Amino acid sequence: MPERIFFNALQVFVVLFLSPLVKGVQDKLKERLQSKKGPSVFQPYYDIWKLFHKDEIISEYSSWIFRITPYILFITPIFVTLLIPVLTDYPLFFAFMGDMLGGGFILALGGFFAALAAIDTGNPYGPMGASRSRMVGFLAEPVFMIVFFTVAFVAGSTIPYIVQQDWIHPLSNFFSPSHLLLLVAFVMLILAETGKIPVDNPSGHFELAMIDESRNLEYSGKGAALVKWGGCMKFFVLCCIFLNVLAAPWGLATQAALGPVILAVPLIFLKICVFLFVLVGIESSLAKLRLFRITEFLTAAFIISISAMIMKIFSF
Amino acid sequence: MIRELNDLTAGLFLISGFAILRFRQVQDCFRSFLFQSFFLAVSAFLIGFKLDSLDLMIATGITILSKLILIPWTLNRSLHQEMYERREIAQILNLPVSLLIGAGLLIFSYFISMPILRHLSEFSKVNLPIGIAGALIGAYTLIVRQEAIPQLIGILAMENGGFFLGISTAANLPLMAELIAAFDVLILAFVAGILIHHIHQKTGTTHVGSLNALKEGTGKP
Numbered sequence: 001m002p003e004r005i006f007f008n009a010l011q012v013f014v015v016l017f018l019s020p021l022v023k024g025v026q027d028k029l030k031e032r033l034q035s036k037k038g039p040s041v042f043q044p045y046y047d048i049w050k051l052f053h054k055d056e057i058i059s060e061y062s063s064w065i066f067r068i069t070p071y072i073l074f075i076t077p078i079f080v081t082l083l084i085p086v087l088t089d090y091p092l093f094f095a096f097m098g099d100m101l102g103g104g105f106i107l108a109l110g111g112f113f114a115a116l117a118a119i120d121t122g123n124p125y126g127p128m129g130a131s132r133s134r135m136v137g138f139l140a141e142p143v144f145m146i147v148f149f150t151v152a153f154v155a156g157s158t159i160p161y162i163v164q165q166d167w168i169h170p171l172s173n174f175f176s177p178s179h180l181l182l183l184v185a186f187v188m189l190i191l192a193e194t195g196k197i198p199v200d201n202p203s204g205h206f207e208l209a210m211i212d213e214s215r216n217l218e219y220s221g222k223g224a225a226l227v228k229w230g231g232c233m234k235f236f237v238l239c240c241i242f243l244n245v246l247a248a249p250w251g252l253a254t255q256a257a258l259g260p261v262i263l264a265v266p267l268i269f270l271k272i273c274v275f276l277f278v279l280v281g282i283e284s285s286l287a288k289l290r291l292f293r294i295t296e297f298l299t300a301a302f303i304i305s306i307s308a309m310i311m312k313i314f315s316f
Numbered sequence: 317m318i319r320e321l322n323d324l325t326a327g328l329f330l331i332s333g334f335a336i337l338r339f340r341q342v343q344d345c346f347r348s349f350l351f352q353s354f355f356l357a358v359s360a361f362l363i364g365f366k367l368d369s370l371d372l373m374i375a376t377g378i379t380i381l382s383k384l385i386l387i388p389w390t391l392n393r394s395l396h397q398e399m400y401e402r403r404e405i406a407q408i409l410n411l412p413v414s415l416l417i418g419a420g421l422l423i424f425s426y427f428i429s430m431p432i433l434r435h436l437s438e439f440s441k442v443n444l445p446i447g448i449a450g451a452l453i454g455a456y457t458l459i460v461r462q463e464a465i466p467q468l469i470g471i472l473a474m475e476n477g478g479f480f481l482g483i484s485t486a487a488n489l490p491l492m493a494e495l496i497a498a499f500d501v502l503i504l505a506f507v508a509g510i511l512i513h514h515i516h517q518k519t520g521t522t523h524v525g526s527l528n529a530l531k532e533g534t535g536k537p
Contacts, residue, residue: 172317172320175320175321175324176320176323176324177323177324177327177328178327180324180327181327184331295411295412296338296411296415299411299412299415299416300334300338302415302419303415303416303418304331304334306419306422307327307330307334307419307422310422310423311323311326311327311330311442314426314430314433314441315323315441315442
């Protein structure tokens, strides 16, 4: 039992310290694909380090919500990390504390506080971005639900560790149409939830067109560092859910020993890098959608997940 | 293994059917139709392989020849520019609504095929409801689009759906019937292509939805 607690803590550390690297690799890949040199892959670490050493300025018209939001954004991905398989394919200490729906709600809590904090300061661009990100959020919500329902139909459970075992035993489950359709729907969800290109442009700094970024405009110093780090971790956690639970549940530690668990760290990083290639390919080949076309994008995701669910229910 | 592959093909067939409904551009619509026809051919090949049916193998060949080679060639010849010029297609309903109606049609087709689903062969279990859904979505595309070429694609998608259903339920359908069906579609595409070409020449547009305004007695232009 104590080793399971230790591995759980180890997972949290991996997510904490590897997630800025994933962000760095993603930025680098994107720039390289556009024939630019791009920043170093360690740039997010430097940014976070720099921001931690800067003064923080908080508007005197803001309330406590604005002050606690960075901490909430920082902590929620860590909570989710405790519930999902990051390094091991057997359940760890906190695995049965919450299922995938619980994880979704915890992440949504972060989004909720980010929206409140953006409205809190009175900056005109904050509320605009917040309301837009809520729009994307509530359009993505039904897709999340249907994906979880389908997963529940397949595995009879929504605990990620159990779901993950079900996709590969027997292996023919992995190639079932509902599984592949679910994967497509989930990739579209990740694009929408983390503000990637067909929905939002993460590198754009034009306030009127921003969705995700404008919520954090008012933060400086420590707050900005925590928000940035939290964003990296959220992306990492979503990648882990996608890769370890749905897409490629291989390469995880199968024995409860320190060696295999340590070996799983580079493997999961490699898997995420492969996935980043796909994401960057999608991002570089598509244009950003107009705001009211986002509905169509997410409706398509919804339809795909509905098809997946129906094909699952009616396959005897 | 073959069964799983066929299930997967059916899923992709369904998605390309939805894609015909979803895309705004004529080019994308047409490309989705080509994908759908391709998946139809793959499914026919898989079922033919499993059941050792020469008829289905020939049907695969006919599908590839007529839908993936001859129809694109015919349409490209008769309406080359329009396909590239028209980018945004006018629709009666907006896209999210029509996609949701499409999902409703999918559920409906599973609903009506449910009573017999248990008694069917392993391939028909998937192909029958998805074939019906493909046909219904094609018909719905025909209704909701106001542009001539996507309407034509809708008809062709309907036929695809029917064929998808047919290959699993009646594997040894006489070859003659398949040949007739395939060339019927080809002639349909050819005639409709010429018609659309003429409409475009006379009126300068292929927006046939505005023909509705020509009713007598409404007073509106």
